Amino acid sequence: MAAFSVAxxxxxxxxxxxxxxxxxxxxxxxxxxxxxxxxxxxISPADMALEVTTPGGGGDKVKYLPYRDLDASLYASFSEVFKDVTKAASVEEAKALSAKGVKLVIVPTIVTTSSSDSAFTWPPTQFSVTLTCTAVNPQGQQVAQVSAMGNGAATFSEFKSDFSLAARRASRAAVEGLTKALADNEALRR
Known part of the structure; x- marks a missing residue:
């Protein structure tokens, strides 16, 4: 009986x-x-290893590593906007790079949500990604804070071959929005 209860x-x-x-x-x-x-x-090693769990459908959940999954896309976004981009594992390491010409240190924060209107399938049908980047100068003073949000949706007929589809669409929209928001921010150009 106990085994049945656990199952x-x-x-x-x-x-x-x-x-x-x-x-x-x-x-x-x-x-x-x-x-x-x-x-x-x-992006710190702890953030790279951070696993997030959010709701899926049918009472199930989905798990993913947002900083690891978006690292290359963030690099591409920053490279599209700035002359030169370097990745660092800590703010202290990034500030030390000021001797090599680094003028801004950018710390991204990633917030995600997911949901599904399906009681029978587990992949999310709705997903959102919010990217917030705080830019500081080498002295630690905040220069700007820029955010962008992306939403993604996927129906069963779309996601049956790609369970991550809603999430991928949301991430793409968020990164594209971030690239535009960074490029349009006057404080970053001063």
Whole structure:
């Protein structure tokens, strides 16, 4: 009887399915004039390993590593906007790069949400990604904070071959929005 209770609990509580939120295609946003600055962006080893779990459908959940999944896309976004981009593992490491010409340190924060209107399938049908980048000078003073949000949706007929589709679409929209928001921010150009 105890084994049946444990099995029933596992079935009722659902599980977390792994997905990737890496964009489904390279971001298409292009910048007319790059900002003539060298920047370092910071994603710590702890953030790279951070696993997030959010709701899927049918009572199940999905899990993913947002900083790992979006690292290459963030690099591409920053490279589209700034003259030179370096990645650092800590703010201290990034600030030390000021001797090599780094003028801004950018710390991205990623917030995600997911949901599904399906009671029978686990992949999310709705996904959102909010990217917030805080830029500081080498002295640690905030220069700008820029945010962009992307939403993605996918129906069963679309996601049956790509369970991450809504997440990938949201990530692409967020990265494209971030590229535009960074390029349009006057404080970053000063």
């Amino acid at each position: 029933a609990l596992v079935v009722v509580s659902g599980c977390a399915h792994p997905i990737s939120i890496t964009p489904d295609a390279p971001p298409a946003a292009k910048v007319a004039t790059k900002i003539d600055k060298s920047v370092a962006y910071v």
